[in-house]
Structures are given as structure tokens and as C-alpha cells.
Amino acid sequence: MILNNLIKEGNITVSVSINDLKQFALDIIEQTKKEIEDLVVAQKSETYVSRQRAAEMLDVDSVTLWRWANRNYLVPATVGGKKRYKMSDINRLLNNN
Numbered sequence: 001m002i003l004n005n006l007i008k009e010g011n012i013t014v015s016v017s018i019n020d021l022k023q024f025a026l027d028i029i030e031q032t033k034k035e036i037e038d039l040v041v042a043q044k045s046e047t048y049v050s051r052q053r054a055a056e057m058l059d060v061d062s063v064t065l066w067r068w069a070n071r072n073y074l075v076p077a078t079v080g081g082k083k084r085y086k087m088s089d090i091n092r093l094l095n096n097n
Helices: 001-010 016-045 051-058 061-071 087-096
Strands: 048-050 076-079 080-084
Touching: 048 051, 048 087, 051 061, 051 080, 061 080, 080 087
Parallel strands: none
Antiparallel strands: 048 080, 076 080
């Protein structure tokens, strides 16, 4: 929508019709709804990887993973008696560095 483009331009005074303003509000609501739905789907489809795979992805050894777990930096979940790491946690670490 044209209003979205104008917002990106900066401090501009604009005269809009009420219908355009309503459509803009509906577009913002729809966009936010889609983003929230995507987050919910991503959280429901959490995947877990083994200690070896997590270490490989993060380019660290298993001792580092153990140390991180003790410091609550990257805490594994226990799945079937085995330590597994959430992909979302690994991605969070990879994106912050």
C-alpha cells in the first residue's frame, strides 16, 4: 500500500481519506496477525538435535556445551533419557554472535 511506502520515507505530512486510513489499519492488523501465526507455528514445530550435532553447528566441543549448561547459557532438554538441544536455542545463539 502507498501509505506503507510513505512511512518509510520519514517525516511527511499527508492528507488521506478515511477509506485509505481504514485499509491501512486493516493491512497492519493482517500483517501482525500473520507474524504471530508464524511464531506460534514455529514454536509448535520445535526440533531437537543431539549433543554432537549441536556442538558441530556451534563449532564447539562437548565440554563447552557442558559448561554452558552449568551456566544456564544453553540448557539441553532430556528426551528419552538423552540430552537434546532445541534448534530455536541454537539459532538464537548463532544469530546473536
